[in-house]
């Protein structure tokens with residue numbers, strides 16, 4: 001009888017523990033880095049590394065109007081464009097991120113909206129997957145605010161670390177921790193606060209809340225950029241930093257369905273290495289599909305013609 005009572009008590013205790021750990025886990029999405037395991041050739045140290053930063057829904061003219069000291073410092077050492085072509089159609093986030101991360105237009109990756117119907121990532125996977133295919137010794141991470149990027153685009157193919165958060169500040173913390181605590185090689189970081197401000201107040205330089213959101217993300221980038229600069233100074237690393245976006249938007253707060261509207265389709269692209277040759281504005285408008293080949297060129301990964309990429313690397 002006593003034994004039965006004890007085991008019942010234990011059962012209740014275990015149930016309580018399971019319930020509490022569920023509640024605890026649901027509330028505590030840690031931003032601590034969980035470093036990827038060493039690869040077979042664990043002595044291999046990469047010098048060339050990549051940080052791709054996506055600022056969702058950020059218009060070029062608003063970025064130029066906002067007070068962004070951290071991005072300004074980056075731009076001063078970059079090749080950049082205020083008229084990067086993100087594609088005239090399929091002006092949704094799902095399509096835009098698919099294009100940036102796979103290096104091919106929607107005609108190939110198949111995603112034309114935010115529902116991911118027709119996705120063809122088996123044939124055209126994201127670049128982190130290609131990097132890992134090339135060598136398991138590249139340590140990769142995708143740390144995002146818009147969960148669907150990881151769930152739909154990144155998760156189906158090999159990436160070491162996938163994190164998603166409901167706040168930009170948490171993305172900043174996690175990316176900074178991965179930079180400081182792990183010997184990462186390639187990181188994709190996505191911020192969504194600017195897009196949220198655009199949808200609720202309007203995407204336009206005259207909208208104070210939209211400008212505020214851009215200035216907030218600029219402040220969010222400071223610890224990340226500082227961590228990269230520290231690594232370059234003290235660890236003999238050369239980071240390619242790219243900053244771009246999936247689309248712009250209208251003053252009415254729209255972007256999806258706004259085909260051929262330059263406020264939506266012409267965006268910005270910032271491309272910077274440790275020693276960017278000839279920093280300044282590019283004399284042509286690069287395309288969103290040029291991001292992936294620029295990354296492969298920096299990492300020294302030969303572009304395989306069977307990948308059927310649509311872009312060309314930006315010369316840096």
Ligand SMILES: [Zn+2]
Nearest residue numbers: 056057093246
């Ligand atoms: Zn978007």
